[in-house]
Amino acid sequence: RRQLQDALSHEQHVLRCLLDNIPDNVYFKDLESRFQRISKHLADQFGLDSPDDAVNKTDADFFMPEHAAKARAVEKEIIRTRAAAPKLLELELYLDGRQRYVLTTKVPWFDAKGHLSGTFGISRDIDELILSRNLFQRLLTTIKKHRGSQTAVAMFKGLHRIFGFKAATLYIYNSSTGYMERVAAYGLGKVDIKRRRLFVGQKPCEDKSRGSLV
DSSP states (O other): OHHHHHHHHHHHHHHHHHHHHOSSEEEEEETTOOEEEEOHHHHHHHTOSSGGGGTTOOGGGTBOHHHHHHHHHHHHHHHHHOOOEEEEEEEEEBTTSOEEEEEEEEEEEEOTTSOEEEEEEEEEEOHHHHHHHHHHHHHHHHHHHTTTSHHHHHHHHHHHHHHTOSSEEEEEEETTTTEEEEEEEESOOHHHHHHHHTTTTOOOSSOTTSOEEO
């Protein structure tokens, strides 16, 4: 009995260490989507003094109705099917006006006897990734518009600084000719440029609708 108590105490300590230190939002919810346990990081996001203050509250207490309704719908489906919902891209809309993108995975939560208790999940902040992707798409659109000009080269240098490329060549698929065309190059020596020119005019073998960085 003492060993069992020690083992249980150790498991609780490990879980508490995880929930107190992980820089992601972790949460356990009952069958009615009421929080039963959350990570300290999520408590901070909610503006709570302690994770315990979230017990029996729902997403509707912290998020806008549309986001809370979507989260509840996903959790009801998990409970119905007992299947996980991995890699959900969500835009969290807080009641105080904050917004942020997260990548979420939710799974069914079973107790020690195998009975369904609710759901639990983890949400990771990917705001910077989304902003970088949106910036990249805007820069790429401008580069395509001014292909072959000094503007294209200048914009490509901007990509170099933002994403840390040491050397790169940008190719865009030209749907009218069916070939890859080099739009801009930056940080390449003469040998590298010559070698990469061998690819210009070759038909792409993968996704033709997208540009590629080589």
